[in-house]
Amino acid sequence: MKLKYLFIATILSSATFAQTQKDSLKEIEQVNILVRKKLLERKADRLIFNVDASIASQGMDAGETLANVPMLKVDENLGTVSITGKSSVNVMINGKMLNLSGTALLNYLKSIRSENISKIEVITTPPSKYEAQGNSGLINIILKKNPNLGFSGNISTGLTQRTYFNGSTNGTLNYQTEKLSLNLKTSYIEGAKRADERFTILGASQNYSRSVRKDMWQDLTPNLSASYKINKNSEVGVEYIFDNGKNGMNILNTTRNISPDLDEKNFLTNTYHREKSPTHTFSTYYDLKLDSLGKKLSFTGNFYKNNNDTEVNFSTLTLPENTIQDVKTLSMIKPQIFSVQGDLELPFSFGTIETGVKFNQFRNSADLKYLDWEDNQFVIDDEKSSTFNYREENYAAYASFAKSFGEHWETKAGLRYENTFVKSTVNNFSYGQWFPSAYVSYKEDKNVFSLSYSRRINRPSMSNLNPFRWYENPQSYSTGNPLLTPSYINNYELGYTYNNKFSTSIYYLKLKNAFGQLAYLDGRSQTGDYQNYYNNDFYGMNASYTDTFFKFWEANITANASYQTSEVFNINAPTLKGYSLSYSINNTFILNKTKTVALFLNYDQSLPYKNVNSRFENFSNLNSGFKISLMEKQLQINATVTNIFGQRYKGQMYFEDSKQLMNNYWDGRSLRLSVNYTFGNKKQINKKNINFEEKDRAQ
Structure with a gap:
């Protein structure tokens, strides 16, 4: 009889635990919704555009995603990426300068999916860590940090x-x-x-x-x-x-x-x-x-x-x-x-x-x-x-x-x-x-x-x-x-x-x-x-x-x-x-x-x-x-x-x-x-x- 009650108690406990897990997951989802990434963030030396927070930037390549970033302009006719009102800028991937221009740059950006981009940083006045070369600043595309295991x-x-x-x-x-x-x-x-x-x-x-x-x-x-x-x-x-x-x-x-x-x-x-x-x-x-x-x-x-x-x-x-x-x-x-x-x-x-x-x-x-x-x-x-x-x-x-x-x-x-x-x-x-x-x-x-x-x-x-x-x-x-x-x-x-x-x-x-x-x-x-x-x-x-x-x-x-x-x-x-x-x-x-x-x-x-x-x-x-x-x-x-x-x-x-x-x-x-x-x-x-x-x- 004790085993029977123990068995029933175990089932009830498992059910309660499962329900608690579901409730916790719902709470986590609600928290995730509340702490959803902000679309724009202003830092001391850059403006940050969070790609996941943008509906328009889903299912695109990196070139199309850049065109959705406020103040950025992608012109495939001229083969340029620029800040509106200023001249062309250099493009980096995770701090690595692409050093491409024209058609070569745009074709490279097409190989990167927006789903793999975490955020885009527009750095109009680059800090001293970066090369002083370049007119109007830098665009840094930050890829999501966790490539898949296996x-x-x-x-x-x-x-x-x-x-x-x-x-x-x-x-x-x-x-x-x-x-x-x-x-x-x-x-x-x-x-x-x-x-x-x-x-x-x-x-x-x-x-x-x-x-x-x-x-x-x-x-x-x-x-x-x-x-x-x-x-x-x-x-x-x-x-x-x-x-x-x-x-x-x-x-x-x-x-x-x-x-x-x-x-x-x-x-x-x-x-x-x-x-x-x-x-x-x-x-x-x-x-x-x-x-x-x-x-x-x-x-x-x-x-x-x-x-x-x-x-x-x-x-x-x-x-x-x-x-x-x-x-x-x-x-x-x-x-x-x-x-x-x-x-x-x-x-x-x-x-x-x-x-x-x-x-x-x-x-x-x-x-x-x-x-x-x-x-x-x-x-x-x-x-x-x-x-x-x-x-x-x-x-x-x-x-x-x-x-x-x-x-x-x-x-x-x-x-x-x-x-x-x-x-x-x-x-x-x-x-x-x-x-x-x-x-x-x-x-x-x-x-x-x-x-x-x-x-x-x-x-x-x-x-x-x-x-x-x-x-x-x-x-x-x-x-x-x-x-x-x-x-x-x-x-x-x-x-x-x-x-x-x-x-x-x-x-x-x-x-x-x-x-x-x-x-x-x-x-x-x-x-x-x-x-x-x-x-x-x-x-x-x-x-x-x-x-x-x-x-x-x-x-x-x-x-x-x-x-x-x-x-x-x-x-x-x-x-x-x-x-x-x-x-x-x-x-x-x-x-x-x-x-x-x-x-x-x-x-x-x-x-x-x-x-x-x-x-x-x-x-x-x-x-x-x-x-x-x-x-x-x-x-x-x-x-x-x-x-x-x-x-x-x-x-x-x-x-x-x-x-x-x-x-x-x-x-x-x-x-x-x-x-x-x-x-x-x-x-x-x-x-x-x-x-x-x-x-x-x-x-």
């Missing part, structure tokens, strides 16, 4: 129809244990798009040029990474990326030239451009925890090598002479980058100290051969051929101190010193610069205020420095300038966030010794090069509001207004003071109760504005589409129509003796379909990413 992965494919068909395939396979992490990622893209560029110079001579271009690319990129936890305090990791890029262009250029005495000539040029650009990137790191309080020592090393082999053939028909000139250029460019750094993080009760040192070396050898077709063979023209060797070494050290005062105040200040030595075929020089940064924020209930300052540098890339002549026809070419010097940026910003939904900032940006590409017309010869030629003062304001209405509609509204003044040097040109105004409205509508089907409708517009000696016309963009999630979000299907209006980019540049007109279309209107499938174990563990910040200057 085997997992995903595969995705995308189809895009512009004028030409485009396709991409990405695959990821992970294997994770408590100590060992292996990751293999492979992406393949192949496609083309059409460009229609019209450029006119009106002065003593007149030059009317139009290029209709087919840009083609084929890119296979395997990526292998591994990490191993030696013990509870130390970890080592490596990563290798091989990019087997093959690009090409077929160009038809028509140029009409009218001399001051009204003598007219016409050039019709067919260009065949083919490029192979295999690159190797190797990175390694070692992390050592010094104690249980968070003190940490880290070492990172990176190596990058590229062998760019390009052949360009162009044939020009000149009228009215009715003569044909055939020319070939062969170029071999070999940039190579090596960097090593050490970082020490020391949290104490009185604040956190960060300090570190870094060395990086950038080398490049370039050889261009210009060949004329003579006597049924190509003959090298030594006067138009050239070689260029460049070596740059940068030594850097930094220190910063961060401290919080109670629950309301957060402060951080740092100082970075970079000493640079340059040796090239043309000249040798060195320069050292200090780069301070400081931040303070105050939080009270739903209000967050922040004030920040940082100094930055923008060093010329290899394409800016390389003195090669890239010919469009025998009369027209563009070249780099090995005498370019860096520009410097001072950025001040006052920010405010309310209720994690409304965010605004007032900023002042002072740009000195800025450089850009300029075109000239000397008789029949049209040339272009890079020059340091202007200083800028920007006064601006950003504002954004993101919220969910009626539980099915998420809207993100942003606006930017700015006023700029400029001064020019090294050129004769008027300066144009100007106002700018741009805005965007992104809408996502959930169409069913399970939130697996959504429609989005996005619109942005930039009103006409002036900058330095240029004026840019109105540009607007309308995108729409839908996304479907199936199989508990393991299968994602997206369809999108972009640039529905098929808008062209138009602008003018003014000089004392001439005017230049631009009218371009870069195949922005497209229909896209993408499918992503995720598989594997769901159990998770932490993972580390490696930092490599210098590769972008090899572009």
Whole structure:
């Protein structure tokens, strides 16, 4: 009998325990709902966008997710990611600089799913820990820290129809244990798009040029990474990326030239451009925890090598002479980058100290051969051929101190010193610069205020420095300038966030010794090069509001207004003071109760504005589409129509003796379909990413 009662008591106890578990789970779910991540967070030195809190950002790739972040703009036509009202920014993954630009950057972002992104940090005034290189700051994409234990992965494919068909395939396979992490990622893209560029110079001579271009690319990129936890305090990791890029262009250029005495000539040029650009990137790191309080020592090393082999053939028909000139250029460019750094993080009760040192070396050898077709063979023209060797070494050290005062105040200040030595075929020089940064924020209930300052540098890339002549026809070419010097940026910003939904900032940006590409017309010869030629003062304001209405509609509204003044040097040109105004409205509508089907409708517009000696016309963009999630979000299907209006980019540049007109279309209107499938174990563990910040200057 006692056993019977004991048995019944056990059952009742188990039932009670089960019910208690259910009640506890309900309570946990309720707590999770209450502590759901805030959409926006303002920190002392950055604005944080939590992806999981955004309905609009589910079932997307990283590029589409960035477009949902307040004040960020992703322009696939220009191949840029920028902060509204400012210039392009560098993109990082877990603090690791991607160092990609244009189509390569956007294609890489397409391989990352929003489900794997924890948050996106917009750092408009980067702290001293980061490289001082770059105009307007950094975007740091923080991936979720716990890749799955065991085997997992995903595969995705995308189809895009512009004028030409485009396709991409990405695959990821992970294997994770408590100590060992292996990751293999492979992406393949192949496609083309059409460009229609019209450029006119009106002065003593007149030059009317139009290029209709087919840009083609084929890119296979395997990526292998591994990490191993030696013990509870130390970890080592490596990563290798091989990019087997093959690009090409077929160009038809028509140029009409009218001399001051009204003598007219016409050039019709067919260009065949083919490029192979295999690159190797190797990175390694070692992390050592010094104690249980968070003190940490880290070492990172990176190596990058590229062998760019390009052949360009162009044939020009000149009228009215009715003569044909055939020319070939062969170029071999070999940039190579090596960097090593050490970082020490020391949290104490009185604040956190960060300090570190870094060395990086950038080398490049370039050889261009210009060949004329003579006597049924190509003959090298030594006067138009050239070689260029460049070596740059940068030594850097930094220190910063961060401290919080109670629950309301957060402060951080740092100082970075970079000493640079340059040796090239043309000249040798060195320069050292200090780069301070400081931040303070105050939080009270739903209000967050922040004030920040940082100094930055923008060093010329290899394409800016390389003195090669890239010919469009025998009369027209563009070249780099090995005498370019860096520009410097001072950025001040006052920010405010309310209720994690409304965010605004007032900023002042002072740009000195800025450089850009300029075109000239000397008789029949049209040339272009890079020059340091202007200083800028920007006064601006950003504002954004993101919220969910009626539980099915998420809207993100942003606006930017700015006023700029400029001064020019090294050129004769008027300066144009100007106002700018741009805005965007992104809408996502959930169409069913399970939130697996959504429609989005996005619109942005930039009103006409002036900058330095240029004026840019109105540009607007309308995108729409839908996304479907199936199989508990393991299968994602997206369809999108972009640039529905098929808008062209138009602008003018003014000089004392001439005017230049631009009218371009870069195949922005497209229909896209993408499918992503995720598989594997769901159990998770932490993972580390490696930092490599210098590769972008090899572009």
